[in-house]
Amino acid sequence: MSAASDPRRARRGRVALTLATAAALTTGGAAGAGAPVAAATAADGAILRYTFDDLVTEGGQVPEEAVVTDSAGGHDGFVFSSGATVVPGPSGRAGDLALSLPGGASTSAAPHVIIPPGLVAADATDITLSAWLNWSGAPTCTWPYGLGADVNRYVFATTRCGANAYGAVKNGTTEIRAAAAAPAPTGTWVHVAVVVDGGTSITTYVNGVRVGSTATTLTAAAAAGTATYSGYLGKSFYPADAYWSGAIDDFLVLGTALPDADVAALGAPVYEHLAGVDAAVSLGDTSAVTADLTLPSSGANASAISWASSAPGVVATTGKVVRPAAGAPDAVVQLTPTATFGTRSVAGAPITVTVKALPQPVPLAVTATTRCVGATAYVAVQATNAAGAPATITLTTPYGGRTVADVAPGRQAYQSFNTRAGQVVAGTVTVTATATIGGTPVTSTYQVAYEGRTCP
Known part of the structure; x- marks a missing residue:
């Protein structure tokens, strides 16, 4: 099969051409081709932007080595390994696609994006990285995005490691973190940005809000890559770390340290939509x-x-x-x-x-009396239905209860309750009536006292 008819080989060729073009642009070659890129970068401030809107799929999946277009310039990336898919992005805009990565163990070679070399200069001072993320919730201590060279030089974000989401920078032996008070939410879109203000601070933002900032003498030089890559989406530089699982959209890199208001503005249209x-x-x-x-x-x-x-x-x-x-x-x-x-x-x-206003009560005339039948005390309760509709009336005493259904208007529910004692102390009976008044079921409750009595 020829290269022209083999889409896998054709994609590999396009990636190779992209990497070569990127290297030429960053080393000063291909000046004519580089001029439009510089103009676009000057216009929007970005040195890299992956929207994922033009990702192609085959059989429902993003094919291995599919090109990820850099709409800001010449740093098209590519998807390493198969298994990634596309899902709708957070903006609600027709055609907005996001890259969904399944994640996996460190030994799984799970799909991720490789960012070509030359994105960040070795003497860079400031940098801003941001993306929309929809994290699956596991595994933790994984990197949705990161730039750099190896375990000793990088700038990255994590949705959770320990109890926090954070951005971090390292150039040498010590990692400097700017941690949020909590992890990133799971199963929903969240905008995460990391800003390195060279020689001053590293700051993490969640949904446009500053959630952590730490002083540092480090600069964006920590984000400079190698001769073969500038960084990854979905993959850590640490070999033992698992691959990140979730969807990522609108990955953006700027060669400046955006202030708070500008970071907030990055996601503002999507914030408003959501x-x-x-x-x-x-x-x-x-x-x-x-x-x-x-x-x-x-x-x-x-x-x-x-x-x-x-x-x-x-x-x-x-x-x-x-x-x-x-x-x-x-x-x-x-x-x-x-x-x-x-x-x-x-x-x-x-x-x-x-x-609705409270209903009119079910009108009852209730009496409670005590009497003696021989040497035994009784509590007698009578409730007369004064409503214009039948009512179900329940008589409740310390000595028992009775329910009488469909008591007609003007009729009574009556019961004399045996105390089985020769003396009854003063107390209270409860009478509840339920009727349909004006088409509405109504329940009313009455409490009536009775006097104490001692039988001879």
Whole structure:
């Protein structure tokens, strides 16, 4: 089979050409070809950007040695090994694809991306790395992205190692970390950036927010690669580390140390999209609310959701419901959700909630008396149904209870309860009535005291 008809050999050829072109550009060769790249870099500030939107698949998988296009310049990478796939990216934009890596043990040669050489100069001072990540949650102490040469020289991010997500830099014997207070979330998109401000600090950002910063004398020279690669996506430089498992999108490298506001701006359009999705909250049928509401505090994309109420005395922002009094009109309340993802907040559409007024009680006339039958004390309870509909009435005493169904209007439920003693102390009976009034089932409870009695 010829190279022209063998797509595997053709891809290998394209990768070789890409690596050669990248090397020529970084060593000053091919000046004419390099000029457009420099112009693009000057325009957007990036020295590398992998969007993964043009990744091809074969049989549902990204083929081994598939080219990963660098939309910022001439550092096209390639996928090493098979098993990677593509999934929708976080932006919601049609055609937005992300690279999904299955991960694996350190000995598995799992799929990962090799970034060609020459990306970072040996005398570089500042650098910013960022990407959208959707981590599977395991294994830990793996690298979604990293630049450098070996275990002694690198800049990388980890979604979790120990109890934290962090970015780190090393150029020699000591690794300097800028750790978050927690690991990256799992199963949802998160933007992670690492900034090396040469000779000053390394800082880690999660969803545009600074989560850790450490002083260091190290510079971006730690990110300079070798003659064969600049770094990896999904693979650590440490041979014993497992491969990272999850989806990665919009991997970006800039040759500057972005300030806080600029890091926040990197993911802002996607933050707004994800917050907007989470702000579209449904509470189901809220046309006749009679109990507390469950108001979600987070969305499917892990946005934090807060609530505003037009009448917090009726429906609180916690979902607590206070119904209007019996006889008062139903209350109509507007609940408005606001979802916050990263540095962006989006208000959702107001939700109309109608809170039903408390129903009129089932009217009963209740009496409780004591009497003696010979030497035995009895507690007699009578409840007369004063409602305009049949009621089920339950009489409850310390000496027993009775339920009488379908007590007609004007009729009574009655029972004389034997105390089986010659004396009864003062106490209380409970009478509960359930009836349908105005088409609504209503339950009312009455408590009535009775006097003590001693029988001769």
